[in-house]
Amino acid sequence: MYRPFFNALVYLTALIPGHDIGIAIVILTILVRVLLFPLTHRSLLTQIKMKALEPEINRIKAETKNKSDEGAKKIMELYREHGVSPLMGCLTLFIQLPILIALYQVFWHGISLSGTEFYSFVSPPSFVNSMFLGLIDMGKPSLILAFLAAASQFLQMKLAFPEIPKRGEGFKEEMSRAMAIQSKFVFPLIIFYISTRFPAALALYWTVTNVFATVHESLVRMRARSLTK
Template structure:
């Protein structure tokens, strides 16, 4: 499992950071981290958007869901069945938000693991076409 995690999440992010540091002016680690974080955010944006749309639709259905709960106070099975029918009628997948979370969590952990390494890049995790940066500046834009 650890091998797959490294292969799918950790190594691509580490290599992306190494490429950015190597090719950015001043070899700026801070700017590379910002660019990598924005790039990852754009990659997961479709999943986040779908989850947000689902949340908005569910928010609009709250009054109807409240009515269902009041109408079937003592029958939880009927309550669940009617709620699922309502979701199906409006094309809502209540599991969509959880799916987005399951996609984001490994990426966040991989980013943490990449940033935990600091300015060192282990050549064992770098792709053959990615060189270890010769110099890494920890001063953001050469100022701080």
């Protein structure tokens, strides 16, 4: 999937006055997020519904503590009753992953005007302006964008995990707690480290993606809260 996204970036860069590749990256990232919106929106709604069903699920688990098969059956019936698909998140991830990897490769390698990856109907620009808004070189690491990428990742995870789950007795509870801690604190640090080692194009892509996801999730959660009042 590298070639289609590469040519899309080339086309956008050629189209933009001044051939600012940073602006092209922002536009391409937003277009991809819009393309994936139906999937991500449905996955987000599933997460919110599953969170709302947690008290009922915990009640079922308590009532069927020694009957795991019966408990699992009742939980699946509860999911079906509320139109929830627990596998929706995994399906969304598997569909998005090849696209995200292709974008990652495109933004990492940038545009080479002497390359052989161009489609016949795509005319490359005469030059590529790597200075995003005249301030940040997309071909070199940027501490500013690295910080913005990490900060936006933290804000997104803070929205997804507003509270760290308390320690539980079971393996699943401990795994949920560990995942929440890693997502909220470790992932932003990893993104910051990677962003300081690779071209700023990656950090810009992460930042735009995180901002888009945060705004989307905030609006969906606000609407969900208003409907429950």
